[in-house]
Amino acid sequence: MQPVRQKEKMTRKRRRTGRYVLTALLAAAVASGCASGTDGGSAPGAPGRGPAGQPGGQAQQAGPARALTAYAEQVEARQARRVAAARKWGLAKVPLAAPEPPAVKPRITSREGFEVADGEGLPPVFTTVPTEERIVFLTMDDGAEKDPRLLRMMSELSIPYSAFLSDYVINDDYGYFARMQKQGVTLNNHTLNHRYMPGLSYSQQETEICGQQEKIEKRYGKRPTLFRPPYGNYNRDTLVAAASCGVKAVPLWASEAFADHMEWREWDRDLHPGDIILTHFRGPEDWKGTMPDMIRQVMKVVTDKGYAVARLEDYV
Numbered sequence: 001m002q003p004v005r006q007k008e009k010m011t012r013k014r015r016r017t018g019r020y021v022l023t024a025l026l027a028a029a030v031a032s033g034c035a036s037g038t039d040g041g042s043a044p045g046a047p048g049r050g051p052a053g054q055p056g057g058q059a060q061q062a063g064p065a066r067a068l069t070a071y072a073e074q075v076e077a078r079q080a081r082r083v084a085a086a087r088k089w090g091l092a093k094v095p096l097a098a099p100e101p102p103a104v105k106p107r108i109t110s111r112e113g114f115e116v117a118d119g120e121g122l123p124p125v126f127t128t129v130p131t132e133e134r135i136v137f138l139t140m141d142d143g144a145e146k147d148p149r150l151l152r153m154m155s156e157l158s159i160p161y162s163a164f165l166s167d168y169v170i171n172d173d174y175g176y177f178a179r180m181q182k183q184g185v186t187l188n189n190h191t192l193n194h195r196y197m198p199g200l201s202y203s204q205q206e207t208e209i210c211g212q213q214e215k216i217e218k219r220y221g222k223r224p225t226l227f228r229p230p231y232g233n234y235n236r237d238t239l240v241a242a243a244s245c246g247v248k249a250v251p252l253w254a255s256e257a258f259a260d261h262m263e264w265r266e267w268d269r270d271l272h273p274g275d276i277i278l279t280h281f282r283g284p285e286d287w288k289g290t291m292p293d294m295i296r297q298v299m300k301v302v303t304d305k306g307y308a309v310a311r312l313e314d315y316v
Contacts, residue, residue, distance in 0.1 A: 078158075079094075079097075081156075081158075082094050082095065082097070082157065082158060085153075085156040085157045085158075086157065088156070089153050089156070089157060089292065089295075089296070090292075090296055091157070091296055091299055091300070091303075092296070092299075092300045092303070092304075093299075093300070093303045093304070094303075095157060095158075095159060095299055095302070095303055095308065095309065096303055096306070096307065096308035097308055098133075098135050098160070098308040098309060098310040098311075099133055099135070099308070099310075101310065101311070101314035101315065102131075102314075102315070105314075105315055105316065106129060106130045106131060106315060107130070108124045108126055108129065108130070108249055108316055109124050109126070110124040110125045110126060111125060111126045111127055111128070111252075114126070114127075114252075116234075116235065116236040116239060117236060118236065119236065119239065121243070122236075122239040122240065122242075122243055123227070123239055123242055123243055123247050123248055123249050123250045124249055124250065125234070125239070125250045125252060126249070126250075126251060126252065126276075127251075127252045127253055127254040127265065127275070127276055128254055128272060128273075128274045128275050128276065129274035129276070129312070129315045129316060130274060131273050131274040131315065132273055133273055133274075133310070134273055134306055134307050134308065135273065135274065135307060135308050135309070135310040136271055136273075136274070136275045136276070136277055136302060136307050136308075136309060136310070137162070137251075137274075137275070137276045137277065137309065137310060137311075137312040137315070138159065138160070138161040138162070138257075138277050138279070138298065138309050139161065139162045139163075139164060139228070139251065139253065139276060139277065139278055139279070139312065140161055140162070140163050140164070140278075140279050140280060140281055141163075141164045141166075141190055141228065141278060141279070141280050141281070142164070142165070142166050142169050142190060142194065142280055142281055143163065143165045143166060143169050143170035143177065143190075143281050144169040144280070144281050144282065144286075145280075145281040145282050145283040145286075145291060146173050146176040146281070147281075147283060147290060147291040147292070148176075149290070149291065149292050150291040150292065150295070151176075151179055151180060151183065153291075153292050153295060154183070154185075154295070155183050157295075157299075159295070159299070159309050160184070160185075160309060160310060160311035160312075161185060161309070162185065162186050162188060162226070162311075162312045162313065163177065163180060163185055163186070163187050163188060163281075164188045164189065164190035164226070164227075164228040165177060165187055165188065165189070165190050165212075165216065166190045166191055166192065166193065166194045166212070166230070167192045167193070167211075167212055167215050168192060168193045168194065169194075169281075174219050177219075177220070178219075178220065181220055186224075186226070186312075186313045187216055187220050187222070187224065188216075188224045188225075188226040188227065188228065189209060189212045189213055189216065189224040189226065189227040189228070189242075189247065190212070190227075190228050190230065191208040191209055191212050191229070191230055192207070192208050192211045192212045192215070193208060194230045195208055195230060196230065196231060196233060197229045197230065197233055197234050197235065197237075197238045198233055198234065198235045198238070200237075201237075202237040202240070202241060205237050205238055205241045206241040206244065206245075209227060209238070209241050209242050209245060209247070210241065210244065210245035213245045213246060213247075214245075223245075223246050224246070224247070225246060225247060225248040225249065226247070226248070226249055226250075226251060226312075226313070226316065227242045227247040227249075227250055228250065228251060228252065229250065232252050232253070234250070248316075249316050251276050251312065251316065252276065252278075253265065253276045253277060253278035254266060254271075254272070254275040254276055254277070255271065255275060255277050255278070256277070256278045256279065257277055257278070257279040257294055257297060257298035257301075258279070258287050258288075258289075258294060258297070259282075259287045259288050259289025259290065259293040259294040259297060260287070260288045260289055260293075260297060261297070262297075262298070262301055270305070271301070271302065271305050271307055273307075274315075276312070277298060277302075279294055279298065282294075
């Protein structure tokens with residue numbers, strides 16, 4: 001428990017530091033406005049440049065300070081909404097906010113041991129995004145369970161996630177995923193029928209992958225660039241077929257979330273910066289809980305370990 005308490009103290013310290021910096025910026029902006037309005041260098045009556053009390057002077061002084069004040073109020077309001085949403089949905093702690101995404105996306109390469117022979121130019125296969133930020137990425141596979149509470153919960157909590165969809169389980173309610181897309185979720189490729197890729201011919205794999213590319217583009221207006229093979233299994237034909245119809249990267253996962261526990265790929269059974277977390281669209285028929293139960297479970301683990309959830313497509 002000691003490392004967790006230390007992380008919480010560091011988080012509170014960073015928040016206090018952020019408030020001090022914002023206060024200093026506000027003070028500097030006000031001081032700057034006062035100085036520019038009383039330096040006597042402007043011609044009397046010049047619009048927008050006179051001392052305080054003349055037309056335009058007060059507006060010029062107030063501009064920078066007002067902008068910073070408005071920004072501070074937006075940040076506070078956003079945090080207040082997160083606190084209220086966390087309480088409403090029964091989260092143990094308020095999720096940490098992810099940092100701004102990088103201006104330039106990191107270079108993604110295949111994880112060692114995940115490469116294929118003669119694989120140059122093929123989409124990289126990876127489980128972790130290269131970053132030093134304490135962020136992880138939440139991804140959901142297939143689309144079998146269509147719980148409307150998940151859409152409300154994730155929207156109100158402002159937790160980003162990515163969906164990898166198989167047509168055979170979403171085709172009874174395409175509208176559910178259209179609503180998801182409107183909330184900013186990227187809909188990615190998980191094949192038409194969730195078949196074991198290495199057991200198929202190249203032609204069959206191409207049909208499974210490229211057929212789903214076409215389905216998603218037709219239904220949702222955008223062709224995916226990310227693809228996850230069913231069960232995480234693939235061969236060279238899989239990657240060649242995926243590349244042939246527009247796939248740029250193949251994210252797998254470093255850990256998997258269930259409604260009542262986590263499972264780990266790594267030997268230390270822990271999270272690491274940039275790790276991809278897998279879960280599924282499932283409910284009580286398949287596991288011990290609902291989709292909201294799963295979110296409560298995974299977010300407790302993520303937040304307790306001092307991580308925030310970021311949007312995968314901002315980094316890949």
